Amino acid sequence: MDFELSEKAIDFRSQVKKFIENNLTSEIISNMHKTGTFNDKSFNEALASEGLLAGAVPGYGDRDPVELYLLFNELEKAGAPYDGLAVTMLVAGIINAVGTEFHHEEILKKLLTGKHNCCLGYSEPDYGSDVASITTKAEKVGDKWIINGQKMWTTMAHESDWVLLLTRTNSEVPKHKGMTMFMVPMATPGIEIQPVPTMASERTNATFYDNVEVEDQWRLGEVDDGWSVMGIALALERGVMGGTNPAVPLLKHVLNWAETTPSKNESLMINNTLMRERIARTAIINQVGQLLTLRAAWIAATGGMPGVEGSMAKIYASEEYQKVVGWFQQMAGAEGLLSFGAEDAAASGWIDYDARHAPVTTIYGGTSEINRNNIAERHLGLPRSR
Ligand SMILES: Cc1cc2nc3c(=O)[nH]c(=O)nc-3n(C[C@H](O)[C@H](O)[C@H](O)COP(=O)(O)OP(=O)(O)OC[C@H]3O[C@@H](n4cnc5c(N)ncnc54)[C@H](O)[C@@H]3O)c2cc1C
Structure with missing residues (x-):
């Protein structure tokens, strides 16, 4: 491989470094350690207003994953709060790859303003490594989906507008083939968030889904093909x-x-x-x-x-x-x-x-x-x- 960065990538990296120099304050860093929430919406918005979020979504315009890497590599080296933003940009990349026009308009455009966040709802109390065994169920009733179950370690749920939720939609097929992914708005009735502190000082959460009703337009990818969407997520993550x-x-x-x-x-x-x-x-x-x-x-x-x-x-x-x-x-x-x-x-x-x-x-x-x-x-x- 060629370790040299392209002109475009070098230019992007220097924009990110300059942004960090001008905008990352010791208050922002100490606030994230005090609260355990490694996300700062004003900082994210400032990044967005410089075009640095849209400039880092793989496949968006002429951007590729090198810009995504450069953005997070510089933020990480500077000790900036980037966990919330990393998940949000990961979801932006997935929507850009497999999202519908509705997802682009309703979610992706908003994510790129820095004002909104997403969280990842894969792990459950009994299934983390073996995520393909998840049991949180989504059932089609008429033209709606009804979701019931519990997720564990839903980091940033308390800051998020949507959860990328992996659900079981078919128990009659091999486990990898019976899951479906949704972008569920966190404001939907029936979702409860409970904080979970960690030894790392980061806050994470347990999340509960009790008869959560979503329309089919919030489904991301094909029915029973959530595993393919996970594949894109893991490759970027x-x-x-x-x-x-x-x-x-x-x-x-x-x-x-x-x-x-x-x-x-x-x-x-x-x-x-x-x-x-x-x-x-x-x-x-x-x-x-x-x-x-x-x-x-x-x-x-x-x-x-x-x-x-x-x-x-x-x-x-x-x-x-x-x-x-x-x-x-x-x-x-x-x-x-x-x-x-x-x-x-x-x-x-x-x-x-x-x-x-x-x-x-x-x-x-x-x-x-x-x-x-x-x-x-x-x-x-x-x-x-x-
Ligand atoms: C701080 C924090 C934040 C997190 N944030 C999120 C999040 O935002 N969203 C989300 O969905 N998840 C999140 N996770 C969950 C994380 O992905 C899981 O904790 C992880 O995948 C391990 O799953 P588990 O905790 O269920 O452990 P288990 O899967 O029960 O594993 C227990 C032990 O067994 C080992 N083990 C399991 N299976 C095998 C195997 N086949 N071969 C060898 N060893 C094995 C594991 O390596 C581990 O040491 C977070 C976790 C933490 C700690």
Whole structure:
């Protein structure tokens, strides 16, 4: 593959960087950590008004997944609130690929204003990795669909206007063939949202659907073909949509801390040989993560489906993130366990935050084990695990 970016992509990246310099404030960052909601609608709107959202939807105009990758890679490296926006842009990409004219008018156009968000309703209390076994049911009654069931981990449901909802519509066929996807407006009567706090400080939610009635126009893709829509979502999500450079902001905070904090022998932490080695290794890991992600984005941009490459980028980035933050927590000692706001917190609390956040990144978007299965089966040709 060619790692050089096109002129168009280089120009887009510099627009995003300039936007971040001018608009990302420390208040925005601290607010997301205080509330646990990694989404800032004013920031999203400002991005939209510069054309940077419309400029990153794959297949929209002359845009391809490289711009999508660049947008989220820069936001992630800067530590900006991007989780809500990432899901919203993922849904924008799916609608652009398989949506009807109604979906384009009613949803996509609104998403690109930055004022609206979407959430993903795939996982259920009993089915996360084995998502094809979901039981939330959509039944056609006359010309309407009636939805009943429960979803778990519906992150951003409390900020969203629509949920991309995976439902069971046929139990008589093999499980992959009996699901249908909907874009359900969150304001529909019968939807209840309950907050679920996490160790990562991010808020997620449990969502309940009790006789939720939607018209057929909110169906996305064909009846019983929800699995194909999931395929598009997963190809865009893994690798391309951020989550593959989380140790970049960590390294920035650690460097700042090591350069200003004395160690026990009163020399600065940065002069400790082990510290220097770990900082250098982290910089290399970050670079490898970036190249693996760029490969996934490039494959998507040239018409391929980076299913396996996205899994590789995701496992590498999330597991290395967990490893390196463990190194720095060890170097920091007890202060590495103190959170934001505590007087002696190492790196102002960032080491503690990243140590709690890193394990969660190995779970959402598909666990490390599931991604390893994917590589084993689809790349190495090993027997299927289930
Ligand atoms: C903070 C957070 C946010 C999330 N946000 C969303 C969201 O917005 N929308 C959404 O739909 N979901 C979301 N998820 C759900 C996430 O995708 C699931 O948690 C994940 O897919 C794992 O599913 P599970 O939790 O049911 O665990 P399980 O599937 O029950 O897995 C338990 C353990 O068994 C392992 N395992 C399972 N099957 C296999 C296998 N075949 N081979 C080897 N090992 C296996 C897993 O790797 C894991 O270690 C979120 C999760 C978290 C933690």
